[in-house]
Amino acid sequence: MDVLQAGIGEFSVTDPDDLRAFMRTEKRRAMVDKVMPEAEAVRRYVKDGDYVSFDFSSFTRGPASLVREIIRQRRRDLWFAAKFTLMETTLLAVGGCLRGVDVGFLGLGQLIGKWVQDGRIKVTEWTNGTLTLRHLAGAMGVPFLPTRNLLATDTLTYSGAKVVQDPFTGKPIALVPAVNPDVGLVHVHQCDIYGNARCFGPGVSPLETAMASKRTIISTEEIITTDEIRKEPSKTTIPYYMVDAVVYAPFGCLPGGTQGIYEMDIPHFLEFMGASRDEQKMAAYLDKYVYSVASHE
Amino acid sequence: MSDVEFSESEFMICQCARLIQDGTLVFIGYGMPQIAAILAQRLHAPRMVQVYEFGAVGALPETPFVRFTMGGPRNCYRSLAWTSMNTIFAQAQLGMVDMGVLGATQIDRFGNLNSTMLGADYHRPGKRFPGSGGANEVLTQCWQTVIVIKHERRRFVEKVDFVTSPGYLDGTPGARERAGLPRDTGPWRVATSKALYGFDDQTKQMILLGVLRGLSVDDAIKEMEFTPLIAERVEELSPPTPEELRILREEIDPDRAIIGKTAAD
Numbered sequence: 388m389d390v391l392q393a394g395i396g397e398f399s400v401t402d403p404d405d406l407r408a409f410m411r412t413e414k415r416r417a418m419v420d421k422v423m424p425e426a427e428a429v430r431r432y433v434k435d436g437d438y439v440s441f442d443f444s445s446f447t448r449g450p451a452s453l454v455r456e457i458i459r460q461r462r463r464d465l466w467f468a469a470k471f472t473l474m475e476t477t478l479l480a481v482g483g484c485l486r487g488v489d490v491g492f493l494g495l496g497q498l499i500g501k502w503v504q505d506g507r508i509k510v511t512e513w514t515n516g517t518l519t520l521r522h523l524a525g526a527m528g529v530p531f532l533p534t535r536n537l538l539a540t541d542t543l544t545y546s547g548a549k550v551v552q553d554p555f556t557g558k559p560i561a562l563v564p565a566v567n568p569d570v571g572l573v574h575v576h577q578c579d580i581y582g583n584a585r586c587f588g589p590g591v592s593p594l595e596t597a598m599a600s601k602r603t604i605i606s607t608e609e610i611i612t613t614d615e616i617r618k619e620p621s622k623t624t625i626p627y628y629m630v631d632a633v634v635y636a637p638f639g640c641l642p643g644g645t646q647g648i649y650e651m652d653i654p655h656f657l658e659f660m661g662a663s664r665d666e667q668k669m670a671a672y673l674d675k676y677v678y679s680v681a682s683h684e
Numbered sequence: 685m686s687d688v689e690f691s692e693s694e695f696m697i698c699q700c701a702r703l704i705q706d707g708t709l710v711f712i713g714y715g716m717p718q719i720a721a722i723l724a725q726r727l728h729a730p731r732m733v734q735v736y737e738f739g740a741v742g743a744l745p746e747t748p749f750v751r752f753t754m755g756g757p758r759n760c761y762r763s764l765a766w767t768s769m770n771t772i773f774a775q776a777q778l779g780m781v782d783m784g785v786l787g788a789t790q791i792d793r794f795g796n797l798n799s800t801m802l803g804a805d806y807h808r809p810g811k812r813f814p815g816s817g818g819a820n821e822v823l824t825q826c827w828q829t830v831i832v833i834k835h836e837r838r839r840f841v842e843k844v845d846f847v848t849s850p851g852y853l854d855g856t857p858g859a860r861e862r863a864g865l866p867r868d869t870g871p872w873r874v875a876t877s878k879a880l881y882g883f884d885d886q887t888k889q890m891i892l893l894g895v896l897r898g899l900s901v902d903d904a905i906k907e908m909e910f911t912p913l914i915a916e917r918v919e920e921l922s923p924p925t926p927e928e929l930r931i932l933r934e935e936i937d938p939d940r941a942i943i944g945k946t947a948a949d
Contacts, residue, residue, distance in 0.1 A: 443738065447755035471738060471755075471769070471817070492817040500812035512800065514816040515737055516773040523770050535777055536821050539863035541847045545806060550864070559864030589739035589755060589766040646757045656752055 391550040391559055396511035397487070398547035399438070401567040403528050409601055414628060420580045421633045422610065425456045425682055428632035432602040433462055436486075437569035440468035440522065440600060442593045445475050445643045446651050448586065450572040450606050452639040452683035458482035459677055468568060469494060470518040471591050474659060480508055481669040482677070487511070489566075491518045496663025512545040513537075517563045519592045524565035525599030531562045571600025574639050575624065576648070578607035582630025583616045583623050588646030590624070597625045606636035608645055636683050690924045691944035692834065692877035694932060695896065697723060698924040699875040700785060700832045708782040709733045711822045714754055716832050717785035719932070719942055722747065726931050735781060736760075737818035739767040751941045773818075776825035779866070784826035786819050788833055790844045793890050793910045795851025795871030795883055797823060797831065798844035806846065816848050823849035824865055828872035835876035840908035852888035859888075879904040880921055884913050894919035 423431075433439065439457075441450050454475050457465075462484050469476050469491040476494035479485045480502055487509035493499055502508045513521070517536050524532040537543040538550065538561050546563075553560040573593050578584040584605050586593050597603045605625070610633070616623060638645075642655035662668040693716065700720035704710055706729040712721045721734050722745055733742045738755045742764030753759045760766065775781065790798035799819055803810030823829050833839055851871050853859040861867050870888075874881040880894040891913035895904050897920050905911055924932075937943045 444755060446752060447738075490815040493812070493814040495814075500814075503812040504809050506808075510815075512815060514820040515818040516769060516821040519769040519773075535864060535866055536773070536824050538824070538865050539847070539850045539853055539860070540820060541806070542800065542816055542820055542849075553864075559862075561864070587766075588757065589736070589760055589763070589768070591738050591755075591769045593768075595768075595770065644756050646760070650750070650758060651753065651756055653751065 388551040388554055391552060392543070393549045394543055394546040396546045397509065398489070398511055398564060400530070400564055401525070403530055406528060406567055413601070416628055418581045418627060421582050421630060422580050422635060423632055425453060425606070425634045425636065426460070428604045428634050429453065429456045429460050432604055432631055433457055433570050435463045436465070438466045438468070438566070439570050439572070440566070440568040440596055441475070441572035442574070442596045443591045444471050445473045447640070447643055448574050448588070448590070448645050449475065449640055449643050450574040451641060451643055452636045453572045453604060453606050453634065454478060455677045455683070458484055458673065468518055468566065470515050477663050477669065478673070481666070481673055489513055489518055491515050496660065498663050498666060498669060511547060512542045514542060517548070519595065521563050521566040522592055522595040522599045524563065525567040526595045529565060531564050533560045533562055535560065537561045566599060568600040570602045570604065571596040572604050572606070573597055573625065574606045574636070574645070576607070576645065577609045577611045578605050578633055579611055579613045579616050579627070580633060581613065582625070582627035582633050583613065584625040584630065585622045586624045593624050597629045602631045603629055604632045604634060605630050606634040606639045608637050608639065608648055610635055639683060688926060688929060689946040690929060691946050693942065693944040694924050694929065696832050696834070696875055696877050697932065697943060698928045699880060699921065700830055701727065703830050703873055703875065704729050704732055704783065707731050709735055709780060711735045711776060711781050711784040711826050713784070713786045713819065713822065714817070716787060716942060718745070718754070718759070719749060719936055720785060720832070722749065722936055723928065723931055726935070727928070733764070735772060737769055737772060737821070739769055739772050741765040741767060741772070747935045748938050749936050749942070773821050773825070776821060779827070781826045782828065784822035784829040786822055786829060786831050788819070788831055789813055790839055790841050791831060791833060791874065792841055792844045792851070793912065794853060794855045794888055795831070795874070795890065796844050796847045796853065797849040797851060798846045800846040800848045802845050804845070820849045823851070823871065825869065827869055829870065831871060831874045833874060833876055835878040835904070835907055837907045837909055840910065842910045852883065855888040880919070881912060887913070889913050891915055892918060894921040896921045897923055
C-alpha cells in the first residue's frame with residue numbers, strides 16, 4: 388500500500404506484541420479486591436510523562452474527582468486524549484500537569500487556547516470520532532483502523548494519520564494509529580470490588596478506554612456485590628480484568644452530572660467559565676476546589 | 685420588517701429549524717443546533733430523530749433547555765437508544781444520517797469550515813479555538829449538512845485559515861470523491877443572521893438563495909469577503925413567526941441564554 392499523504396503531528400506508537408506481553412504479565416486475572424482511596428490509585432498508576440485518557444466529559448460521567456487528585460499530586464508532562472473534553476484540559480494545564488493534548492475538542496475557557504497560541508501546551512489535531520477510533524484500535528490490539536473521516540483537511544495534515552489507497556476498492560482512505568494510554572480513567576454508576584463495572588446512559592467509549600489503556604482506574608458512584616453483577620450480567624460494561632483500581636466516589640463527577648443520579652451544577656460551571664479567562668483566577672479556583680481539600684471525600 | 689422584535693440568534697435558529705425535515709435522522713452539533721432541533725420537533729418535524737456524537741439516538745430533550753448540556757440526562761431524555769461514539773459515527777459512515785447541523789468560525793466559497801485556529805502559521809496561531817470536535821465527521825458523513833453561522837465579513841472568507849472539516853475543497857468537479865470522501869455528500873445550506881445560501885450544482889460555489897424580509901441582496905453580500913453566486917430569484921425569508929418565538933421564549937429558553945435578547949427587552 389502506497390502512502391499518499393502522512394500527517395506531521397506528534398504521536399507515539401505501541402507495538403501490539405509489547406502490548407500483549409504487558410497484558411500477559413501485568414494485568415491480574417485473579418479476582419482480587421481492588422478498592423483503594425483515590426490518592427493511592429493515582430500514586431500507583433499515574434506517573435509523570437504518562438499518556439492519560441478518560442471517558443465522557445466534565446459535564447457528564449467524567450472522572451472529575453480523579454482529575455482533581457492528579458492535579459493535587461502535581462503530576463507533570465502528561466499527554467492527554469481530549470476526546471469530547473470540556474473543563475479537564477484547562478484544569479490540568481493550570482495545575483502544571485500537561486505537556487500536550489490530542490485534540491478532539493481542546494476544551495473550554497480562553498486560557499487553554501492562549502497557552503496553545505504561546506506554545507506552552509503542544510497539540511496534535513484529531514477529531515472526536517477519530518480519537519475514539521484510535522482507542523478502539525488500541526482496544527483491539529491492532530496497530531491502526533481505517534476511516535473515511537479526516538480526508539482532505541488540515542486536521543489530517545497536523546494529525547498522525549496517513550492516507551493510503553485502499554487495496555480492495557482503490558479509493559483513498561485514512562488510517563489512524565492505535566492509542567494505548569498508560570492510564571485510563573472511567574467513572575461508572577456501579578462496580579463490584581473486583582472492577583466489574585456498569586455504566587448507564589449514552590457513553591462516549593467506556594469499554595474502549597478501559598481495554599485500550601494499560602492501567603484503568605474506575606471511580607464509582609456505588610459499590611455493589613458480585614452477586615448483584617451475576618444476576619444481570621448483560622449490564623456489565625467493563626469486565627474486572629481490565630481494571631486495576633476501584634475508587635469509591637459518590638458524586639465523583641461534580642460539577643458534572645451522572646445520568647439518572649444528579650445533573651450538572653450550572654452555577655459552578657459559570658464560576659469556572661468566569662475564572663477560565665485569567666491565570667490568577669484559575670489558580671484561585673484550583674486553590675478553592677483542589678488544593679484546599681485532601682480528597683474528594 | 686416584522687412587527688415583533690427578534691434577535692439575530694432567533695432568526696438563525698428559526699431558519700435552521702425550517703430546514704430540518706420530518707422523518708429524518710439528523711446529527712446535531714453543540715449549542716444553537718440543539719435549540720433548532722427542539723424547535724423543529726415541536727413544529728413541523730415531530731418524528732425527526734436527533735443523533736448526538738456521544739451516542740444518544742432519538743432524544744426528546746426536556747425544556748427549559750439546560751444551557752451547556754449535551755450528554756446530560758435532560759438532553760438525552762426519552763431517547764430511543766443510548767449507544768457510543770464509535771457506534772454512532774459508524775452509522776453515519778454507513779450512510780444512515782440524512783442531515784448534519786453545525787456551527788463554525790470561518791467558511792469559504794466552497795463550504796470548507798474552520799473551527800481550529802486563525803492566522804497564517806499553524807504553529808503560531810493568532811487565535812486558537814477548540815478544534816474539530818465531531819464537526820469533521822458530520823461534514824464528511826452526513827448526506828446534507830447545514831451550517832449555522834453569524835453573518836460577519838470575518839467569517840465569510842476567501843480562504844479559511846485552516847480546513848477543519850471538508851466542504852467542496854477547491855470546487856473542481858468530483859473533488860470530494862477524488863479525496864476518498866463519501867460520494868454525494870457535502871455542505872447543503874448556510875443559514876445566517878441575514879440570509880440563506882446553498883451551493884451551485886456545477887461549480888460548487890456558494891449561492892445566495894434568500895434574504896431576510898426587508899433586507900436587500902446587497903445588504904447580504906457586502907458583509908462577505910468573497911462574492912457568492914446569486915440565484916435567479918432570491919427568496920424573501922420570513923422573520924420568526926409568533927409561534928416560533930413563543931416556543932423559543934416560553935418553552936425552550938426562557939432565560940434567553942442562547943436565543944439572545946432584543947432591544948425591546
